[in-house]
Amino acid sequence: MKRNALVFATLLIAILAMLAAGKYLTRARKHGVITLVGDVRGVPAPDFELASLDGKKVRLSDYRGKAVLLNFWATWCSPCKVEMPWFVDLQKKYGNDGLVILGVAMDDSEAPKIAQFTSEMGVNYPVLLGTDRVSEQYGNVEFLPTTFYIDREGRIISKDTGLLGRGEIEENIQKALASRVAGVNKADTSAAEPTHAKAQTTAQ
Amino acid sequence: MRRTFVALSLAFLLSVLTPAQEPGTRLPTVTMAPVSKVQLRAGGSATVELDFRVGSEFHVNSNKPHSALLIPTALHLTAVEPLKMVAVNYPAGQDMSFPFAPTEKLSVYSGDFTITAVVKASAKAASGTYPVSGELRFQACDRSACYPPRSIPVKFEVNVLNR
Numbered sequence: 001m002k003r004n005a006l007v008f009a010t011l012l013i014a015i016l017a018m019l020a021a022g023k024y025l026t027r028a029r030k031h032g033v034i035t036l037v038g039d040v041r042g043v044p045a046p047d048f049e050l051a052s053l054d055g056k057k058v059r060l061s062d063y064r065g066k067a068v069l070l071n072f073w074a075t076w077c078s079p080c081k082v083e084m085p086w087f088v089d090l091q092k093k094y095g096n097d098g099l100v101i102l103g104v105a106m107d108d109s110e111a112p113k114i115a116q117f118t119s120e121m122g123v124n125y126p127v128l129l130g131t132d133r134v135s136e137q138y139g140n141v142e143f144l145p146t147t148f149y150i151d152r153e154g155r156i157i158s159k160d161t162g163l164l165g166r167g168e169i170e171e172n173i174q175k176a177l178a179s180r181v182a183g184v185n186k187a188d189t190s191a192a193e194p195t196h197a198k199a200q201t202t203a204q
Numbered sequence: 205m206r207r208t209f210v211a212l213s214l215a216f217l218l219s220v221l222t223p224a225q226e227p228g229t230r231l232p233t234v235t236m237a238p239v240s241k242v243q244l245r246a247g248g249s250a251t252v253e254l255d256f257r258v259g260s261e262f263h264v265n266s267n268k269p270h271s272a273l274l275i276p277t278a279l280h281l282t283a284v285e286p287l288k289m290v291a292v293n294y295p296a297g298q299d300m301s302f303p304f305a306p307t308e309k310l311s312v313y314s315g316d317f318t319i320t321a322v323v324k325a326s327a328k329a330a331s332g333t334y335p336v337s338g339e340l341r342f343q344a345c346d347r348s349a350c351y352p353p354r355s356i357p358v359k360f361e362v363n364v365l366n367r
Contacts, residue, residue, distance in 0.1 A: 075273045076343055077350040079304035106352070117273065142231065143349040162348035163304045 036139040045150045046137040050128035053115045067176035068150040069101045075117045077144040079163035084121045086166045091125045101125035151179035232344035233259035239360035246366035247327035254319045263312040264342040266297025275353050279319050281338035286329035290322040325364045333363050
């Protein structure tokens with residue numbers, strides 16, 4: 001009798017564990033698109049290819065080896081406007097250390113209108129035109145701003161929703177920068193440079 | 205013993221499957237109160253009051269936000285013959301500042317607000333009940349995040365009398 005109870009308990013725990021895992025799998029397939037759900041920390045950031053404001057194609061994987069701050073925003077989002085001058089400063093401050101800030105505009109507006117806005121805001125980092133697909137890949141971005149911090153190996157280390165303080169943003173940037181690419185020495189991050197340089201060129 | 209274990213397991217399952225409420229993850233709501241019966245005579249017009257409520261902790265832009273970049277709240281209505289929409293009148297927005305931009309004033313609606321629509325029936329309209337339908341488009345924010353534009357359906361009926 002006791003043995004039966006033990007077998008039953010083991011089976012039940014196994015089933016519950018599988019259900020829980022299924023619910024919280026951080027990547028799930030939806031409409032053919034791999035999408036992030038649940039706790040995304042440590043999960044590889046989904047790669048994408050988006051058009052920049054000047055029509056060039058930019059892939060997230062172009063920036064492998066860099067710490068990436070991926071910021072979803074829109075021109076109609078007032079809290080997003082507050083962050084932009086901070087991002088401009090932080091890009092200047094940490095650019096040489098390997099930080100790349102990528103803005104993903106979730107506007108319905110056309111590129112010239114967004115470009116005018118970013119020009120007026122003095123944005124010094126690439127701004128890409130968001131799509132429903134990339135929103136879905138990143139767990140259906142419903143709230144703006146939403147920012148993902150991606151380490152040098154392409155893993156998400158943090159996701160923030162809504163406006164945070166500059167200090168918290170900088171702290172996350174420092175964590176992303178602290179990561180190192182496997183197989184690349186601290187003093188030799190140049191292995192990632194050619195890819196980045198190419199991507200930077202196409203994003204400008 | 206077995207019952208206790210099953211109960212504990214179910215409790216664990218529920219606790220694992222129930223999503224945690226993170227800040228900024230509640231979707232904004234705008235709802236419309238039912239419209240009282242609208243009556244008018246053929247050839248006449250009526251002003252219809254449409255009462256909306258913005259969910260607590262959220263605001264939407266007014267119809268005339270202070271920046272061209274912001275998405276105004278807009279009501280689009282379509283009436284079938286013999287009715288015709290004559291005008292839609294919006295209330296003035298409240299000028300408010302928010303923690304994300306304390307020095308900036310935004311023109312917003314929050315809580316309850318009323319939009320009036322003027323509907324007219326043609327002089328030859330037959331007696332009967334006619335539908336008016338459309339949507340209210342809005343873009344909401346809370347104190348730290350904004351949400352993509354959404355629309356809610358708006359509909360009411362107009363009873364026309366002709367004798």
